[in-house]
Amino acid sequence: MTAAEKTVFLNGTSKGNLLIENPGNNAKLLKVRITIDGTEEEIYASKYLKPGTYIESVALDKVLEKGTYDATAYFQAYDEANGEYIGQTGAQITITVQN
Numbered sequence: 001m002t003a004a005e006k007t008v009f010l011n012g013t014s015k016g017n018l019l020i021e022n023p024g025n026n027a028k029l030l031k032v033r034i035t036i037d038g039t040e041e042e043i044y045a046s047k048y049l050k051p052g053t054y055i056e057s058v059a060l061d062k063v064l065e066k067g068t069y070d071a072t073a074y075f076q077a078y079d080e081a082n083g084e085y086i087g088q089t090g091a092q093i094t095i096t097v098q099n
Contacts, residue, residue: 005091005092005093005094006093006094006096007019007093007094007095007096008095008096008098009060009064009095009096009097009098010098010099011066011097011098011099012060012063012064012065012066012097013059013063014059015057015058015059016057016058016059016060016095017056017057018044018055018056018057018058019054019055019056019057020032020046020049020054020055020073021053021054021055022049022050022051022052022053022054023051023052024051024052025051026051027051027080028051028077028078028079028080028086029048029049029050029051029077029078029079029080029083030046030048030049030075030076030077030078031045031046031047031048031049031075031076031078032044032045032046032049032055032073032074032075032076033045033046033073033074033076034060034071034072034073034074034093034095035071035072035074036069036070036071037069037070037071037072037092038070041062042061042062043060043061043062043064043071043095044058044060044061044062045061046058048078050080051080064095064097065097066097066098066099067096067097068094068095068096068097069094069095069096069097070092070094071092071093071094071095072090072091072092072093073090073091073093074088074089074090075088075089075090075091076088
């Protein structure tokens with residue numbers, strides 16, 4: 001499970017370099033949620049990522065104003081056979097909206 005530490009968006013509606021991967025040897029489905037630190041506002045939620053798949057770039061689910069935001073990417077793991085929730089971990093990231 002990886003994510004870009006610094007994600008840059010040209011503007012609030014453009015795609016940015018999220019670079020999220022579910023390694024092929026993980027054997028779990030992943031969902032990724034990104035929230036703004038301090039407000040816990042969710043700005044992105046992925047669909048299930050199967051092992052061996054990745055997301056290179058995305059547009060956020062919420063339009064952000066120009067600025068730099070401290071955020072957390074939460075990786076939620078699910079059993080691949082039955083979809084049962086296993087647990088989650090998080091990674092600190094910085095989101096920059098240039099215009």
